[in-house]
Amino acid sequence: xxxxxxxxxxxxxxxxxxxxxxxxxxxxxxxxxxxxxxxxxxxxxxxxxxxxxxxxxxxxxxxxxxxxxxxxxxxxxxxxxxxxxxxxxxxxxxxxxxxxxxxxxxxxxxxxxx
Amino acid sequence: xxxxxxxxxxxxxxxxxxxxxxxxxxxxxxxxxxxxxxxxxxxxxxxxxxxxxxxxxxxxxxxxxxxxxxxxxxxxxxxxxxxxxxxxxxxxxxxxxxxxxxxxxxxxxxxxxxxx
Numbered sequence: 130x131x132x133x134x135x136x137x138x139x140x141x142x143x144x145x146x147x148x149x150x151x152x153x154x155x156x157x158x159x160x161x162x163x164x165x166x167x168x169x170x171x172x173x174x175x176x177x178x179x180x181x182x183x184x185x186x187x188x189x190x191x192x193x194x195x196x197x198x199x200x201x202x203x204x205x206x207x208x209x210x211x212x213x214x215x216x217x218x219x220x221x222x223x224x225x226x227x228x229x230x231x232x233x234x235x236x237x238x239x240x241x242x243x
Numbered sequence: 244x245x246x247x248x249x250x251x252x253x254x255x256x257x258x259x260x261x262x263x264x265x266x267x268x269x270x271x272x273x274x275x276x277x278x279x280x281x282x283x284x285x286x287x288x289x290x291x292x293x294x295x296x297x298x299x300x301x302x303x304x305x306x307x308x309x310x311x312x313x314x315x316x317x318x319x320x321x322x323x324x325x326x327x328x329x330x331x332x333x334x335x336x337x338x339x340x341x342x343x344x345x346x347x348x349x350x351x352x353x354x355x356x357x358x359x
Contacts, residue, residue: 133285172246173286173334173350219285230278230299231348233285 131156135234138193139220142210143242150205150237152220161205161223163231164194168216179203190214211243218241247334247351255357258327264320264354268337272274275318276298276348286334292318307347332356 134153142148154160166175178186184196193207201218220234246270252321256262259357268275273294278286279302288302294315296297305327312318 172352175338175347178293184268184334221285230288230302231286233278235283240248 131222131224131232133220133232133234135218135237136222137237138235139238139240141240142241144212144239145209148205148207148214148239150218150220150239152203152205152223152234153201154203154220155201156222156224158224160213162194163194163221164188164192164205164222164234165219165221166204166216167219169199173219210239210241212241215239215241245313247335247337247349247353247356249333251354252352253355253357255359258326258358259324261321261323262325262356263276264322264333264356265337266318266320266337266351267316269339269349270316272339272349273315274338274340274348275312275315276338276356277320278303278336280332280334280353282331289320289333290353322356325356327358330356330358 135152139175151222156212165173166176167173176192177186177194179196187193192207194203206210217236217238219236220229223231250265254262275292279289280286290303290310291299292312295312306321307323309321332355334353335351336348338348
């Protein structure tokens with residue numbers, strides 16, 4: 130079955146530290162990958178997405194993610210985090226195999242200390 | 244409205260009661276999704292509508308769950324004879340196009356259901 134795994138459940142960083150959140154997917158066909166963010170008290174919103182082409186994808190607020198097909202990974206990175214990046218981050222895969230739906234990981238709670 | 248709205252925002256139900264959760268998608272959005280998010284978990288797909296047609300309901304956990312979108316806009320998720328394991332946040336999302344994931348999903352604020 131298709132699945133998305135996020136191995137870091139809670140991450141605490143100081144401001145200006147670099148961030149990398151892991152995401153692995155299991156899916157054999159064409160894969161479309163997303164990172165969503167949920168700031169405290171707000172809706173889920175899209176950070177970035179990968180469909181095809183350049184495996185390094187840039188999103189909003191200085192975030193980027195790299196699709197590595199051989200590792201089935203789509204890790205999220207930011208060179209220097211800010212206090213305002215404190216949020217929960219979800220990796221998701223879109224599948225069209227027999228259906229049309231998004232599969233989300235369990236999420237990573239990031240806390241950035243000022 | 245400017246975004247996806249859901250009502251009520253919070254619902255407390257006694258075990259065995261029926262509940263109805265409403266989603267108002269962004270006007271003109273063709274696709275509508277329902278998700279269930281249990282505490283500490285990511286959203287899990289429940290069902291998908293393209294206009295008024297329910298194209299996928301594979302994620303509905305039991306026959307107590309029923310969703311409809313009769314006129315292709317507002318959708319209602321109904322849970323009959325609620326159980327404690329139904330306690331979760333129920334998220335609705337809409338997207339402009341059908342079958343084209345280049346269009347972003349826009350999420351609502353969710354309805355937090357607590358079954359006592």
